[in-house]
Amino acid sequence: MRDGAPLVAFALSGLRPEGSPTAEGMRPVALARYHDLPGLRHDLPVVLVGASRTEEAVRSLSDVIDATAAKVGANADGAKLAVHARRIEEAVRRRVAAREAGRLTELVERTAQESEDPDFQSSARALKAGLVADGEVVDAGPDLATSLMRHLWRTAEAGKTRRFVQDAERLAFRLDGVLRAALVHTEAARAPDALRASVGTAFEEAFDFASLSRVVASSATPTTVSEARRHRIEGLLATIRGQRFFTNATASNGQAAHEFEFDRVEAALQAVRMREHEAVVLSKAMAMAELESEGRYDEHRHDPVFAAYGHGGLEGPDQERFPTPFVAVGAAAMTADEAEALLDVLGAGVPIKIVVQTDDLLGRGGEGLRRVADLAFAALRLGNVFVVQATASGLYRMRDRLARAMASPGPALICVYSGGAGTPKVAPYLAAEAAVEARALPVYCYDPTAGSDWRSRFSVADNPHPERDRVPHRFEYEEPGLARKSGEADFGWIELVALDGRFADSFWPVPAAEEVAAMVPASDCLDHAEFRPPDHLPFVFLIDDEDRLYRAVVESRLIAEAARCAERWRLLRELGGVENSHVRAAVAERERAWEERSHEPRTPPKVEEDPAEPTKVAPIESPSPTEPSSDEPYIETPRCTTCNECVAINKRMFAYNANNQAYIADATAGSFRELVEAAEGCPVAIIHPGKPRDPSEEGLAGLLERAAAFG
């Protein structure tokens, strides 16, 4: 046990004697297992697949290799192929970790070429030929977030383009048809030359087209398409065919399509504003064309509506059909004004997808962390913005949420920490995941389309152990006597700082022989405000290059920063409904009330001495059909089969109702004889003649006898 005074001084002030050990080259003990990350299967790298749906556009390399091996292995030596597939996967993972770019097929091919084992080469080629998905392979690092988000955005936009082009071609085809149909009624179409052209060369000499022209001209009907309508349709066709919002193979004006990918928010906003009118014109043309193609455009009704169309900008489905701009910006390059402008754009509801990425969380006093975290949190307050805070390591796990963000109709902000460029000891994936585990940059998603309440919209479920303040890690080590021991260490803010070589001076690794009694785990100091130097010296577990375990004393200022980090995490967690204080208080109140009730003496329910007369409920009676008196003639109308028999006898006496079923419209409009004859002729016997009105009607006695059969 050494004299603890220098450690106390270090813990209090960061001052240290010259030559005292630092954490240079050391790592938190939780990372002891991850010396060689590419050798371990994990969910990165990802394959950016050319799919038609965003949900299928991102797959992990392991997933693709497993699915391919299962598919190819079914027709070959499955066991050998499975072993080779794992080797190929590892080789590909190492290549992309070393920043080698390429599609999966290319990377597998290069792997095959570098091997001298014919069996392995054969497996690799079989795997390559049978790949269930192909695309660019991207690992964690500065490129991942932008590449992945851009890919998802392009996939979503490609769907929009497909739908628009399909609609536009359909409408153009139908409007063309209207014009073509109108053309045949014109004089030009009936001219001899036009008739000759329509017959073709094979029978050119067989007809006298001049005579034919005279014949068809004399019998032709005038066109049903007015000049105004023809002009309108031609204008609509020109607008639709000349649009520049979507890739347009049939663009009639030769102009290139608009660009929708930007690296500055202002540029994107400027483009949106400049194209707003163009979008309104195109949207209006599509709406008018839809009506025209159905033959339902009514100038009287629709002209005034379309004259005012889009004055307030496009909304709803009319707006959603247009491309949304995509902006990828680096947090480091962003000024405060730009950040403010970004929030203004999002707040205005402009449909735009923005990715803000930081590669350095802790440098320059934690500016990178603050920029992304503050931006994301500020966007949350806007309420209408799809917000995702993520790190490169979690992008694959959050792919469904990210896909929704890119496909959703409104604005979206994705704030990402890339994990940096990585160091030989700490890959970007580990650095990014460490930021999540340390709660420095918790991942969350706010999806305004998911429901109307906060619970449906906001989730922190993608964080490890969201119910806890810190993420615990168990580790095993050997003591000098080779005794096997195990310990537990939380991974928090201080461990994250220890991972960054720039802060090695903030740690003093203490060899076992020199530990002092005042050393306590840093997590205890976070949980107990009174645990402060000199009585308590916070430490964290670090390992060196050779995996020797140290307790490293930490500067007290890091404890204060860690406490602030923990506060931010608790706040987010409450928003996410985990360990929510309001809920806890409500539950406690309910429990207290329950406790109180359970201690009250039980009293039998009071019995009224003179119970009130139970409310009498009138029996529900089925409505009975109104049966008129037998003196009046009537028809059981619901049973009428519309046979026309009665209305053929007397149209004024018998008539059809709105459902085309007969009733007696006017009993005085005909004779009793007609009523009796109608009753006799009715195939379903539903006409009841009643009693005669005119006692002097001829043959009444016989009629009454015949009528008796019908009640």
Next chain:
Amino acid sequence: MTTGATECLLQLYSDRHELEDYQKGVPRWCPGCGDNAILAAVQRLCRDEGLRPEKTVFVSGIGCSSRLPHYMRTYGFHGIHGRALPLAEGVRMSRPDLDVFVNMGDGDCCSIGAAHWIHAIRYNMNMTVMLHDNQIYGLTKKQASPTSPIGLRSNTTPGGAVLEALNPLTVTLGVQNASFVAQAVDWIPDVLYQIVSAAFHHRGFSFIRIVQRCPEWLPKMMDPWLQDPSRVLMLDHEDGIRLGPDLARVYKNQEKHDPSNIHRAREIASTLDPIPVGVLFRNDSVPCYEDLRHDDRLRTAELIGKGLDAEFDKFTVWPEGREA
């Protein structure tokens, strides 16, 4: 749900159609013919569903019943004997925006058109199919049809029909992909309307056998069922049709039948007396052929020309040295 400008405008100015908007001419059917009741039911359905006449088509074959399209102010196709279904399938395939109704007689559907009928069930294309079954060839003046009961004397069976009648319900329920099978009688108009409506709302091949009277050639044949409500078995279910209180009081012979139960549906279909009325079977999950074969490509003149050329080329005898 939000809607685009076009949809809003269409809703804003959608025309309200009255029954008269679907009526055309005076039916030439005999007084008391069940076809009148069927016509009234479909006209009422068109009005109640707000079907646009220019987006509705009635297709028929040959026979008394097949005159129905003439009396509808919609598009109509009075086809050839037994071929109503292939025509309707063609309409459905090329114009998926139209509501398609098919009206066939028992001779039309179950005799000369039987092969088309079987395969149309299997194709399960979205259309409402009404089999007007009066159990006789009426237009040609009383010849036995496949559904004529055994012993029926007609001009072709003067000694009485020697074969058991074909049961259109059991046949339909026996074909793979059957998705909607119902039976109605022409003399209960409200139930007939409900069944036609349920069939219209089912997406798929909705087959309704409508037992109807022929007042000219078999005037008394259905009287026992017409006059005795207990000889009609009403199938009541929330997924089928519901009887109103008036009808429930008259037609007391009821069974709660779940239309998803095909085994019970087959048992019911085999019952000749009492006549079951209602939805016997429905399965909304059977895919429609037009959806399976859906093609986004526009049927432009170029595309059609290319397809025809490709087909003709298969049978072209090419000059030597100039093959396709």
